[in-house]
Amino acid sequence: MSSTELPGVQAAAAAAVAPTVSAVRVADGERLRSVSLPGIGLNVRCRPGDRTGLPPALYVHGLGGSSQNWSALMPLLSDVVDGEAVDLPGFGDSPPPDDGNYSVTGHARAVIRLLDAEERGPVHLFGNSLGGAVATRVAAVRPDLVCTLTLISPALPEWRVQRPAVPTGLLAVPGVASLFARLTKGWTAEQRTRGVMALCYGDPARVSDEAFRNAVAEMERRLELPYFWDAMTRSARGIVDAYTLGGQHGLWRQAERVLAPTLLVYGGRDQLVSYRMARRASAAFRDARLLTLPDAGHVAMMEYPEAVAQAFRELLDDCGGS
Secondary structure, eight states: OOOOOOOOOOHHHHHHSOOOOOOOOOOTTOEEEEEEETTEEEEEEEEOOSSTTOOEEEEEOOTTOOGGGGTTTGGGGTTTOEEEEEOOTTSTTOOOOTTOOOSHHHHHHHHHHHHHHHTOOSEEEEEETHHHHHHHHHHHHOGGGEEEEEEESOOOOOSSOOGGGHHHHHTTSTTHHHHHHHHTTTOOHHHHHHHHHHHHOSOGGGSOHHHHHHHHHHHHHHHTOTTHHHHHHHHHHHHHHHHHOOGGGSHHHHHHHOOSOEEEEEETTOSSSOTTHHHHHHHHSTTEEEEEETTOOSOHHHHSHHHHHHHHHHHHHHTTOO
């Protein structure tokens, strides 16, 4: 999910001062755990399956989001998968990576290291936006770790970027974050949250009062993190860099290499990833199924979790239920 948080200090300064922030929200039926790996620490949100022996799933959020972005979808699939959602380095409750690498490859490496360390794969891998690009790269370079791939508005390169997505891309430009800090200094967490929802939801009116209050509380928590805006800026730069890569490292080329059965989900009101990219993605992934939701925006798993869950169940049935 995109964000408009107030810029903080650089990652180096952030690492030197451990911030005291509010606790991360945990929904009923969820639990959080921390995973320490060399150079990175990852927060993982767990939604255990309804019974033992279910296949594992891993959910990867988008730019400015967190594992909470999957809290609406995970319980709908707890009877068919054992779900975990990761906070990418620098997001949610995961600290910045020691090396400051927020590239798509860096995030993909974090996901791979998590799966390797816990011997959890192959998983049913889900990704939204930036997380969709990360998941595509993971599936291409480590097919042994991915059973199926579900991509919701994946951030794959577009030649004609939609106008509302331009400010996110501009975060990659040096100095823009500082300018934005001055221009938005007086914005409240509620104002910022409304701006995010207007950008990411097809119809923000669908958000319940409780969900909005929770989102505002999470925005307030993020504003307390001295490194959050640095993580946003560097991750945005990572997306821009990934868009310019050609050859075997290009995301579209890697999409063509994905062996896993793939579910693609696109929203007709998505202001960040164009609805027209659905056709190109369907052609690129060799074993693809397409779900189009005309009224959805950029975060269909939050807006229409039931529809996404049903499409995944159909994918699972096509694959023999495992």
